[in-house]
Amino acid sequence: MITVLKHRLAIVLGHEHPLLVRAHAWRRAVMRTDQRLRREYLRAATEPKLQIGGGWCQKEGWLNTDIMRLPNTMFMDATRRFPFDDGAFQYILCEHMIEHVSYENAGIMLRECHRVMRAFGVIRIITPDLRAMLGLHATTLTARQQAYIDYFCAAHLPGKRCASAANVINGQMRMWGHQFVYDEETLAAAMARAGFRSIARKRLGDSDYGPLRNIENEKRYPPGLLDFESLALEGSK
Numbered sequence: 001m002i003t004v005l006k007h008r009l010a011i012v013l014g015h016e017h018p019l020l021v022r023a024h025a026w027r028r029a030v031m032r033t034d035q036r037l038r039r040e041y042l043r044a045a046t047e048p049k050l051q052i053g054g055g056w057c058q059k060e061g062w063l064n065t066d067i068m069r070l071p072n073t074m075f076m077d078a079t080r081r082f083p084f085d086d087g088a089f090q091y092i093l094c095e096h097m098i099e100h101v102s103y104e105n106a107g108i109m110l111r112e113c114h115r116v117m118r119a120f121g122v123i124r125i126i127t128p129d130l131r132a133m134l135g136l137h138a139t140t141l142t143a144r145q146q147a148y149i150d151y152f153c154a155a156h157l158p159g160k161r162c163a164s165a166a167n168v169i170n171g172q173m174r175m176w177g178h179q180f181v182y183d184e185e186t187l188a189a190a191m192a193r194a195g196f197r198s199i200a201r202k203r204l205g206d207s208d209y210g211p212l213r214n215i216e217n218e219k220r221y222p223p224g225l226l227d228f229e230s231l232a233l234e235g236s237k
Contacts, residue, residue, distance in 0.1 A: 034083075037074040038063065042088065049211055050089045050116070052078050052109070053097030057217045062093065079105035084116040091211050092116075092123040096230075098187075099127050103180045110194035117237045123196060124212045126204070129231035130183040133172050136165035148225050187233055196235030204230055 041063040042048060049062040058064045058072060065076035076082065079101055092113050098106050113123055136145055153163035156171060172181055182190075188199045204227040205214045212234065218226050 034074045034076075037072070038083065042084075047091070047211070048089045049091040049093070050084075052076070052092065052094045052113075053100070054093075054095065057095070059093070059215065061211075063089075078109045078112070080108075082112045082116050086115055087118045088116045090118050090121045091209070092121070093212070093215060094123070095126045095216060096128070098125055099178045099181050100176070101179060103190075106180065107190060107194065110190055110196070114195040114237060119237055121237050122209050122212065122234055123191070123236075124202070124207065124215070124232065124234045125187065125191070126216060126230050126232045127187065128172050128178075128181050128229055130181045130186075132228060132231075133169050133181065136168055144224060144228055147222070148228050151222055151225055182231060184231055184233070187231065191233065191235045196237065199233055199235040202232045202234055203227060204232055207234060209234075 045061075045063075049059075051059050051062045051064045053066055054062075054064050054073070055066055055068065056070065058070075064073045065078070066073050067075070067077055069075050078097070094109075094113075098109070101109065117123065136149060138145070141149075149165060149168050150163050152168045152171065156175065157167060172178060184201060191199050204216045204218060207213045207215075216226065216230070216232075220226070221229070
């Protein structure tokens with residue numbers, strides 16, 4: 001009965017209505033849902049893996065966390081101290097999330113990632129590539145650059161604006177709550193300040209570490225376009 005009522009309220013009010021958000025947070029707190037997810041995962045995992053901000057794209061075998069309170073996902077505000085002991089995880093994945101927090105808060109998040117990582121653990125961060133986006137404003141475009149512009153505008157700006165580099169660049173800077181879009185040098189420097197070493201750029205799907213190979217959600221874009229858009233860096237502790 002309660003589930004049916006909650007579903008009907010969500011239809012009427014919308015899932016993000018403040019009343020429903022508070023009610024859901026209260027229910028999870030009473031049931032200690034997030035503590036249970038954390039405890040059960042860390043108890044069973046021999047090589048713990050943490051995904052930060054995965055949303056609905058949950059990874060099997062990982063402790064999935066997000067600022068949204070989702071089923072089978074632990075609530076975590078990645079801009080605050082993580083609710084884990086030092087050295088808890090072997091791998092950390094942050095896929096298209098870091099651009100959603102400010103540059104200053106990203107520094108906090110990266111330092112926390114370093115703290116909760118085991119010695120010789122590895123972090124993989126994927127985010128839109130500022131250099132690739134600015135390259136769309138060139139006088140002459142490659143076929144892949146033009147394909148990206150056409151896809152982005154058709155998928156995210158239908159019926160609103162013409163397919164142009166300016167619309168794509170502004171979209172990446174402003175849409176979905178993006179706050180800071182990185183180039184390789186800036187992201188690598190932020191990771192180094194947090195304590196990570198051996199920082200290297202990778203293609204999507206490519207990694208020296210099995211758990212980090214083919215980990216990205218590439219199906220949401222036509223073949224090759226997410227790779228074009230993305231900057232992927234790995235670093236170790």
